[in-house]
Amino acid sequence: MAPVILFPAIDLKNGECVRLLRGDMAQATVFNMDPAAQARAFADQGFEYLHVVDLDGAFAGVPVNAEAVRRILSGLTMKMQLGGGVRDMRTVRGWLESGVTRVIIGTAAVHDPDFVREAARLYPERIAVGIDARDGRVAVDGWAKTSDVSALELGRRFEDVGVAAIIYTDISRDGALAGLNIASTVALAEALTIPVIASGGLASIEDIRRLTEPDCGRLAGAIVGRALYDGRLDPREALAILRASSAAV
Known part of the structure; x- marks a missing residue:
């Protein structure tokens, strides 16, 4: 089993590092006015892969x-995946050429699946699909609208096209410190061959330990935000647990 990657999150709003509550832009808490410094801090804590979203x-x-x-990229010493506003190939190409490891396509995956397929063909294993779900349905346009497409239906559109990962977010838990939605995320991972990353609600070291249990074996990673910023989660302890679990397997 490949090690579960723990991605620290930087969400950008007005050039600052913020966290939202359930995707509500009106409920943004600023945690750092210097996102590049925050990225360096995450690297110093031992993280190896950064998750960044351009909320605006x-x-x-x-x-x-x-x-x-x-x-952020100018001083980055780890890998980085980036989403938010990626709706055309020029944007994909620009970010990948700028040093982003992989680009996340969200809204456009619903509206223009052929764009995702073409991007994955041109840049194999460097395109991820963001599936942000509200009551099982995929939300788009910064989570402002909810489509009629289910998370599973959207994921199945991109089987066998070279997509590197699915990032599955339970919007009801995002920023709420309610714990990951393991049941829905694992169900999605078991139904797809594409690696799935859990997002939304990771709150404690208990959530980290949960990721090491056998039923989470198909998960490729998890994203953590607010719990890191407010000190609920010790990053070094979390990373040590995941690495020890991987070594044991």
Whole structure:
């Protein structure tokens, strides 16, 4: 079993590092005014893969916090996946050429699945699909709208096209410190061949230990945000648990 990757999250709003509550832009807490410094701090804590979302870009449909992303990349010593406002091939190509390890496509995966397939063909294993679900249905446009497409239906559209990962977020738990939705995430992972990353609600070291249990064996990783920022989760302890579990297997 491959090790579960723990991704620390940086969500960008107005050039600052924030966390939202259940995707509500009106409920944003600023945790660091310098996202690049936050990325360096995560690297110093031992993380190896950073998760970044341009929240303003997700609503606008084009990158908005590009300068903040470039500052993060300028001193980055770990891998990075980036989403938010990725709706065309020019944006995909630009970010990958700028040093982003993989690009996350969310809203466009619902509206234009052929775009995802073409991006995955051109950049195999460097495209991830973000599936953000509200009551089982995929939300789009910065979570402002809910589509008629189910999470599983969307995931199945991209089987065998070279997509590197599915990032599955339970919106009802995101930023709420309610614990990961293991049941729904594992069910999705078991129904797909694409690796699935859990997102939304990771709150404690108990959640980290839960990721090491046998039924989570198909999960490729988990994203953590607010619990890191407010000190609920000790990053070194969390990483040590995951590495020990991987070594044991």
